Amino acid sequence: MKFTLNIWRQNGPDERGRLITYEAPDVSPGMSFLEMLDGVNQRLLGNGEEPVAFEQDCREGICGSCSLVINGIPHGPDQGITTCQLYMRRFSDGASITIEPWRAKAFPILKDLVVDRSALDRIMQAGGYISVNTGGAVDGNVILIGKDQAETAMDAASCIGCGACVAACKNASAMLYVAAKVSHLATLPQGRPERARRVSAMLEAMDREGFGSCGNQYECEAVCPKNISTRFIANLNHEYLRAGIVESGLPSEPESPHAESS
Amino acid sequence: MGLAMTGLGLVVFVVFHMLGNLQLFEGPHALNGYAAFLRDMPIALWAARIGLLSMAALHIGLALQLSMRNRRARPVEYTIHRYRHASIASRTMAISGMALLLFVGFHLLHLTAGVIDPGFADRRDPEGYRDVYGKVVHAFQNPFMVVLYLAGQLGLGLHLSHAIASSVQTMGFEHAALNRLLKAFGPVIGLIVVLGNVAIILAVFLGIVR
Ligand code: HEM
Ligand code: SF4
Ligand code: FES
Numbered sequence: 001m002k003f004t005l006n007i008w009r010q011n012g013p014d015e016r017g018r019l020i021t022y023e024a025p026d027v028s029p030g031m032s033f034l035e036m037l038d039g040v041n042q043r044l045l046g047n048g049e050e051p052v053a054f055e056q057d058c059r060e061g062i063c064g065s066c067s068l069v070i071n072g073i074p075h076g077p078d079q080g081i082t083t084c085q086l087y088m089r090r091f092s093d094g095a096s097i098t099i100e101p102w103r104a105k106a107f108p109i110l111k112d113l114v115v116d117r118s119a120l121d122r123i124m125q126a127g128g129y130i131s132v133n134t135g136g137a138v139d140g141n142v143i144l145i146g147k148d149q150a151e152t153a154m155d156a157a158s159c160i161g162c163g164a165c166v167a168a169c170k171n172a173s174a175m176l177y178v179a180a181k182v183s184h185l186a187t188l189p190q191g192r193p194e195r196a197r198r199v200s201a202m203l204e205a206m207d208r209e210g211f212g213s214c215g216n217q218y219e220c221e222a223v224c225p226k227n228i229s230t231r232f233i234a235n236l237n238h239e240y241l242r243a244g245i246v247e248s249g250l251p252s253e254p255e256s257p258h259a260e261s262s
Numbered sequence: 263m264g265l266a267m268t269g270l271g272l273v274v275f276v277v278f279h280m281l282g283n284l285q286l287f288e289g290p291h292a293l294n295g296y297a298a299f300l301r302d303m304p305i306a307l308w309a310a311r312i313g314l315l316s317m318a319a320l321h322i323g324l325a326l327q328l329s330m331r332n333r334r335a336r337p338v339e340y341t342i343h344r345y346r347h348a349s350i351a352s353r354t355m356a357i358s359g360m361a362l363l364l365f366v367g368f369h370l371l372h373l374t375a376g377v378i379d380p381g382f383a384d385r386r387d388p389e390g391y392r393d394v395y396g397k398v399v400h401a402f403q404n405p406f407m408v409v410l411y412l413a414g415q416l417g418l419g420l421h422l423s424h425a426i427a428s429s430v431q432t433m434g435f436e437h438a439a440l441n442r443l444l445k446a447f448g449p450v451i452g453l454i455v456v457l458g459n460v461a462i463i464l465a466v467f468l469g470i471v472r
Binding site: 170217240 | 263328331332334335336337338339340341342343344345346347348349352353355424427428431432433434435436438441
């Protein structure tokens with residue numbers, strides 16, 4: 001197969017970037033998108049030119065580093081997969097493909113297609129610790145968790161922090177990411193004690209990093225490689241409201257008559 | 263959150279405003295009586311007006327602040343950006359909102375304050391009430407007004423079709439089975455308001471109500 005690629009090239013964070021056209025002449029349909037780019041880079045190196053910088057690691061859809069906007073859609077035309085899981089047979093022969101980096105103020109471009117996504121890590125850090133006792137590992141099933149609760153937490157926990165939700169959002173909001181992390185921990189007993197503090201801290205961190213706010217357009221869900229549901233965003237809003245009430249200092253009743261006072 | 267709450271307050275108003283206006287179909291006595299009934303309670307009327315105006319001002323202020331922040335969050339635009347799910351209405355909230363602002367301003371000057379087309383402002387009907395009915399009928403016999411008001415309803419419909427369901431999500435309501443209902447609920451309320459208002463405009467224009 002043959003493709004014409006328009007690739008964003010940018011030397012550094014403060015440089016001006018632009019789209020440059022490259023030809024990819026012998027691509028096999030079974031190649032992944034990243035393997036196709038490897039081929040392009042081989043040719044560039046052969047010609048003594050600077051290869052295209054792009055981020056990648058696991059190449060099996062679990063690490064969340066590959067981050068390309070392909071023809072205007074983060075992770076490309078297929079739903080529920082990462083860029084590294086996209087195969088060239090998905091495109092028609094001779095097609096022209098435009099490749100851009102994630103674009104957000106909070107994700108400065110480091111070089112070409114590589115952006116700095118550490119803002120997401122700082123949001124996670126702001127969330128803080130969960131309460132786990134030190135010492136020997138706890139026996140399995142000491143804390144029983146309902147099946148539906150476990151499944152919900154697992155769905156939320158499958159977020160790989162790739163940032164496609166931010167890239168797709170008209171407002172460059174990280175709401176789906178924060179929603180996944182907050183919901184994951186607030187659904188499990190281990191994450192409950194810090195639940196109110198965590199949600200406020202993470203949302204504040206999101207604002208601080210310069211992400212936009214959620215307009216409920218659900219574009220994030222449509223590009224998320226892990227199909228994280230926007231139901232978690234409603235849940236995040238609910239958690240935030242709850243935190244506002246808890247932190248207001250109004251007297252409250254314990255959640256169950258046998259709960260320890262805190 | 264504030265945007266959603268002030269927005270929902272305004273939604274409650276547009277729903278009742280539309281229902282009140284539908285009394286046009288019951289004839290001059292009903293509509294003019296209703297208008298007089300509202301004006302007979304000056305304290306409640308002015309409280310409602312001030313409440314509405316401050317709600318609208320707050321809504322617009324928050325919307326502007328938010329839109330500006332959101333614009334700053336992506337300083338460099340994509341060369342190509344394709345949307346897969348986001349509706350046109352959801353992506354044009356600021357534009358439909360601005361259009362609404364212009365329309366509401368015109369509407370207040372026209373039918374409330376009577377600055378535009380002052381001929382009808384203080385006319386009385388045979389029962390001695392202010393002739394709101396006559397004013398409305400006169401307005402919508404004019405094709406220019408009809409086009410303008412229909413355009414306003416288009417803006418309202420667009421804004422509401424995203425706004426209501428969006429507010430439900432912003433307030434944190436969600437439920438595995440009820441979600442579909444909640445999502446449908448927004449556009450349906452929007453549609454009912456718009457259809458009610460359009461019915462009034464067209465009924466007059468087509469001569470069904472005279
Ligand atoms: C009859 C008048 C209006 C009603 C009933 C209304 C209602 C609403 C509601 C319920 C929301 C949803 C809030 C959320 O998603 O959390 C909203 C959002 C919004 N409204 Fe209005 N609004 C009205 C007029 C206006 C006007 C005059 C403007 C002009 C600036 C405006 C601009 C906006 C904007 C920019 C948003 C945010 C959209 C987003 O989150 O992307 N609205 N409106
Ligand atoms: S929510 Fe989805 S799109 Fe967003 S960071 Fe997590 S995996 Fe990526
Ligand atoms: S390289 Fe790890 S998810 Fe694509």
